[in-house]
Amino acid sequence: MDIHIVDPCHCCEVEKSNDGSSSEFDFSGNGPPNEYEVWEELMHEKNPEEFEFLSSSVAPRIRSLGLILHHQYYPIHSRALEHCLANCLLGDLVELSIRVPGGSYSTPTFIKPGYSRYSTELALSEQQLEHAWGSVVTLRLKGIYPPWASAAYHGLTDLQLDGKHDIYGSELTSFLGSSPQLRTLRCNFRVKQAPHISKSVSPAVLKELEAIDLVNMNEQETKDFLQWISPSSKPLQLSLRCNPTATVLKDFLARSNVQEIRAQSESLWGDNELPLVEFYLPLQLRVLAVNEWGLSPHNATYRPRSSHTEVQFPLDLDTL
Helix, strand or coil, X not given: CEEEEECHHHCCCEEECCCCXXXXXXXXXXXXXXXXXXXXXXXXXXXXXXXXXHCCCCCCCCCEEEEECCCCCCHHHHHHHHHHHHCCCCCCCCEEEEECCCCCCCCCEEEEECCCCCEEEECCCHHHHHHHHCCXXXXXXXXXXXXXXXXXXXXXXXXXXXXXXXXXXXXXXXXXXXXXXXXXXEECCEEECCCCCCCCCCCEEECCCCEEEXXXXXXXXXHXXXXXXXXXXXXXXXXXXXXXXXXXXXXXXHCCCEEEEEEECCCCCCCCCCCHHHCECCCCCCEEEEECCCCCHHHHHCCCCCCCCCCECCCCCCEC
16 A cells, blocks of 8 residues: 655645636745635644544555655644554555655754654654664655664665755765665765764765765765765766766766766856866766756856866767
């Protein structure tokens, strides 16, 4: 059984009025107060107080669980998660997707049993939570997360972490190292070096990795993240939203087999875009895809950053 809990009002934001015109509710809190009040009323009127209809005695086993919110996280969402996770049989849940508004705090909000200042409260024990999500292989999160030491990050093949929060490199490598079969990794966290952690912490070895997606990171964040990843000789796809320079990529390319790079312009106006011939690319590269690159009129007046820019451009591309 696949269970997906989605913001009800965002399934049909546009309603047709009697005269055929359309009206759109603004639930961001910036619109007229009455629209926000309508949202609050709908949350209480249209949602169940109990979730017996999802119990394991009357429903198939839960294999996939998703919570997708666009507006605000309410206690009823915690109750829904509690009920579904409590009714997951050992080894059944293989996919967990949670995307909720997570705010702009640098510290992530964690899902924990009981109450904590920086956690989302679920009325489940730690054993119940670990029992439920310990079998997950596809984990996609934004806004709230299991603690980094949780079994939720063990044995994954697909991991997506969104939210622009801070994470220490030692934390990142610790849970990535628990998923040696990881094939797809997407992240936009800011990786920090803990002052009390030795710089000798080794990158996470991911021999099965096939794709890394960092399209929501800037140049410095991309460089900071890649230093903690050590792929194998397996062909790898790398997606970026910054200039592929030696500063960002040289060390990583030396210990990986990147054969496909997808680069998207970092700036809306393309002010800092490098010409393609100045990209630092692996010589074994077979596919180079650029999106919204060189479309800005500002590129006509582009001035190279430095005459010392290190360039490496492959001559045997199969696809550009």
